[in-house]
Amino acid sequence: MSNFLKQYGFTPASLFQLALITVNAQLIYAFWDIRNSVPGGFPAALGVTDQQAGYLYSMQGLVIILGTIAVGWVGDRFSIRNIMLLSTIGVGGISLFLTLASPGLSMPVLLACFFSMLFFSEVLFKPANFKALRISTTEKHQGTVFGLFEFGRGLLAFLISLLWTVMLYFKAGPKEMMMTSCIIVIITGIAVFFIVPKDQKVGDEETQVHTTKEAIIGVGRVTKLPVIWIAGINVFCIYGAFVAAGTYFARFLQSGYGTSAVAAAVFAIVVIALRMLPLVSSVLVEKIFDSTSHFMRTMQIILVFLLVAISIIFFANHPDISLYANGYTPDQAPANLISSGMFLTLIILMLLAAACIFMIRGVYYAPIGEFGVDKKHSSAAMSFAITIGYIPALLAPIVLGGLVKSPDKDTAGQIIKSYLTDTHILGYAFLGLAVLVLISVFMSHSLIKLKEKQAGYSDK
Template sequence: MTAQDKAKWFKFLILILGGGTIYKLANLKDAFYVPMQTFMGLSHTEIGLLLSANAIIATGLFVVGGLLADRFDTRKLIPVGLLGTGALGLYLATFPPFSSLMIVFCLLAVCADCIYWPALLKAIRGLGNDKEQGRLFGLLEGGRGVVDTLVAFSALGVFIVMGAAEAGLKAAIVFYSLIDIAAGVVTWFLLKGNHSAPIIGPKKNPLSNLMEAIKVPAIWVVSCNVFMVYIVYCGLTYFIPYLKEVYGLPVALVGAYGIINQYMLKILGGPAGGFIADKQFKSPSRYLKWAFLALLPLMVIILMVPKSPGYIYAGMAATLSFAFIVFSMRGVFWAPMGEVGIAPHITGSAFGIGCLIGYAPGMFAYVGYGAILDHFPGQQGYNYVFMAMMGLAVIGFVVASLMHRLVRSNAQVAGVQAQTAT
């Protein structure tokens, strides 16, 4: 391995450190959904409103984040996002009233989704060529899963040691906050001097780059595909209360299942999706198309597994299998940005637009799913949510098929141009 390769992978590992910690507070429901209801007095709908408020602000600021990523050094943006998130978490641990919780979740979006995430995506894309994008983004998701899992299980341990009650939840939130602050400090010092490679292409101001990116149809197609993956991904949250309410999953295992469902599967799903997309399918867009289709029979199995405590492990296996496929898709859903030939100098703006469209389901999916469950208690509500996820997967297959067709057309044009040049 050359010195350049070592420097590249060292920077990649440092980026993963922050990527696996910054969303813990905004996604507190992953490991502590039931404790949030019990000790913070939040209903399904209220938790959905917090998540939606976070997503609305995030969606509105993703493009701004893209402009920032094109304008400022990512080494500065990434630590600032982490430190701001940690500071907000310390206030969250005081269990402020619901109105204040709404403000906190909105500000978490500013730190994580505006300042941090587009800068991270740009930094990752800059680490490799277009043929490596599936692996890089897949490894990013997998690496985040490793950090996610270690940090989340540690927080769950803090919660249990502190009595698995209100004090435990507060201690877990403080733990998350301190980890974010530590990651911000480490990232600032260890990335010092690791600047992005010079941009090749016309030098324009960020606003000009944004206007250029808006006119590229491929960016919008990739963004719509991310939208479809993400809206299905949002539904994974409800596997947690589903197993508790329908199969009687013990409370002690609810948090552990949530961590496995939301974090550990990144370790396997992200890299698996990246390597399968690059090595087997030879195209992330082609893999995404067939992965959407693979979700349908798995959801049918989830709906058909008998609903009794004796089948709890079958229910867990079915839901985790479905989640694994979704995480493999999340691992590569940004990779088509390289396939469709996005110019390097508009990378930040392209990811800003992609995040704006792709993560938009966070604005309404959680509220929608939560409202269904509150309005139709028990098995009926979960059946409606899961059938909706199946329908969305079908739409996702159509969108991914269109994206793959665009990728093939782009490859044909590139081939003709290469022959003409020779």
């Protein structure tokens, strides 16, 4: 263990903090992540359409845009224990209310609940979370720490999604899953209270600002750094694809070719399992590539070709949805809308695309640490990059959710009839994602050139 700590720049305390941050950073999303495993049933249980669900999901982007920069100083000022505890209890309480009161809540109430729930997880917790990661090791090993973090989150997400799939198999409904998730979140909050030391800070005296004024000044300073803008735009382009992979790939299979809820859940759990791949990213960044930016550029180029290939399949395999204009019941899903060989190819390509996305996502904030941003203002730097990068969290769910024809449901939120979506529409969606990722290729290339320029100045 001592060799591992020395090799990757950790101390026992920073490694323990990394483990705590990782567990809390994933389990706080137990309720929110149900949308990925039950892409059709979760909106139905809330009593909304797919498009309305897109507006609910977009609250993630809205709270980040409105709040993350404004309170980016939280992570530079306050105890990580207090931030984790407040965030987790806040998310757990709101999730519990949504579970008990849905369906039947008005859209304004639902929007307010999702906004508040995501405020606790995104605005309060995430900047402090990323700062803790950034300062837990040296500049040289930023790719490693972010990769380990995303691997741990992916492992926990896989285990939780496996629980949802087992519950679906045994005919449990989305409401039962929602209640289970609330229990998980609340227990996590209780664990934070008892496990995390009261005086545990995000960093030490050298990485901590001591006044609110100093923290706010730090926000102004980081906005002048080119690396923050380029990294933020890079995240922007990839996060749009991440939203699609995590939430809508399975939904597109359902709406395009009539895939059953259980089959979609199985596909979703494989996608979620791929979130453990940032561990591979860490190894590749350390052993193969010159930097995180070199790694991202290569993976982004591969991802462009995969997304284009997926769009071609959707264009070329276009079933006549007019034959199912009246919809179909869950136990009578249409068959043979696409050949089994082509459907398998589509699934493989979508899983490969998801793998690339998650490997990039695992390290796309690492360049901020690699460029030597002042540790005291790491939370502010992460906050600004998050605000730019997570704009697709506001836009993508609205756009992608609006493409899908929503099912009919009963008063209890159970689906009684589903409808197909024109696969040409889905094909254009993947082409749009390919264009976004192509832009990210140029952003990663710009980071490489900027680092070379910085190294040139340091040599002089």
